[in-house]
Amino acid sequence: RKTPVTLLGLGAMGTALARAWLAAGHPLTVWNRTPARAEALAAEGAKVADSAAGAVAASTLVVVCLLDDASVETALDGVGLTGKDLVNLTTTTPAQARARATWAEERGARYLDGGIMAVPPMVGIPEAGGYVFYSGSRELFELHRESLAVPVGTAYVGEDAGFAALHDVALLSAMYGMFAGAAHAFALIRREDIDPVVFAPLLGNWIKAMAGSSIEQTARQLRNGDYTTDVVSDLAMQVAGTPTFLSTAEEQGVSPELIAPYFALMRRRLDVGSGKEDLTGLVDLLVRKD
Ligand code: NDP
Numbered sequence: 001r002k003t004p005v006t007l008l009g010l011g012a013m014g015t016a017l018a019r020a021w022l023a024a025g026h027p028l029t030v031w032n033r034t035p036a037r038a039e040a041l042a043a044e045g046a047k048v049a050d051s052a053a054g055a056v057a058a059s060t061l062v063v064v065c066l067l068d069d070a071s072v073e074t075a076l077d078g079v080g081l082t083g084k085d086l087v088n089l090t091t092t093t094p095a096q097a098r099a100r101a102t103w104a105e106e107r108g109a110r111y112l113d114g115g116i117m118a119v120p121p122m123v124g125i126p127e128a129g130g131y132v133f134y135s136g137s138r139e140l141f142e143l144h145r146e147s148l149a150v151p152v153g154t155a156y157v158g159e160d161a162g163f164a165a166l167h168d169v170a171l172l173s174a175m176y177g178m179f180a181g182a183a184h185a186f187a188l189i190r191r192e193d194i195d196p197v198v199f200a201p202l203l204g205n206w207i208k209a210m211a212g213s214s215i216e217q218t219a220r221q222l223r224n225g226d227y228t229t230d231v232v233s234d235l236a237m238q239v240a241g242t243p244t245f246l247s248t249a250e251e252q253g254v255s256p257e258l259i260a261p262y263f264a265l266m267r268r269r270l271d272v273g274s275g276k277e278d279l280t281g282l283v284d285l286l287v288r289k290d
Pocket of ligand 1: 009010011012013014015032033034037065066067068070071072074075089090091092116117118119120
């Protein structure tokens with residue numbers, strides 16, 4: 001018999017999760033603040049609780065997928081959690097996740113926090129490659145691993161309840177940096193007779209090629225503390241090249257606002273005598289010393 005699951009929150013993500021558990025034959029109890037959103041799922045076999053407390057009472061494994069940390073607070077206010085295995089997939093900051101873990105443990109629950117690396121259409125489709133970062137109680141993760149792996153893959157990243165949120169935000173932050181670079185590149189060609197659709201695979205493949213090797217190199221250097229580069233394009237050379245990038249932006253009528261801050265950081269690192277290094281030292285410039 002499959003593990004019964006309670007799910008609080010039937011937004012776009014919660015509904016997708018619910019369908020995956022139902023499809024896999026897990027007894028599922030759901031609750032949503034706006035009851036209408038549960039109607040379709042009831043027809044598909046979910047039990048619909050008329051309160052969060054009622055839903056929590058129905059299963060040991062309680063999954064929460066609400067808008068934000070404040071909505072989790074509101075939904076679970078006064079709800080008994082003793083003996084429950086609370087898995088919170090709501091996107092929060094690491095500090096909110098840690099505080100929520102303490103809050104849950106004080107109420108007698110085991111706690112696992114999750115950061116979802118998928119969009120709803122990827123849920124229930126293993127080939128789509130979506131997964132959830134989990135952190136917090138390892139015991140809880142191991143115990144429910146199989147049930148948790150039904151909607152999307154799982155990646156446990158540590159006992160610190162904040163680590164799932166931290167991994168989630170770190171990856172998404174890098175994604176925005178990548179989007180920023182792509183936006184600048186598209187802006188450069190925008191006023192020319194260059195088809196963006198023809199340009200796109202050149203850009204996409206370049207980003208992929210750069211990502212793999214340089215990210216691993218950065219990681220190795222951060223680990224061993226030696227940022228000296230063994231390739232020709234050291235920081236001094238790269239800084240010397242930046243005027244070409246800025247002048248090209250100027251020529252094309254493109255604002256340098258996305259790339260200029262990165263160039264400024266490169267310059268600061270060069271100014272402390274790091275010309276023979278890779279770009280890895282920029283990481284340390286970003287980290288506040290206080
Ligand atoms: P939706 O906006 O579709 O749904 C929000 C859910 O939160 C609804 O069930 C809503 O209930 C509920 N809710 C909001 N405020 C409250 C409150 N004060 N009390 C009780 N319930 C409340 O969001 P998603 O389903 O898309 O996202 C849910 C979580 O999953 C978020 O933390 C999001 O960051 C995360 N996530 C979403 C992804 C996505 O692509 N959608 C991707 C990765 C993570 P009601 O129906 O009554 O409004």
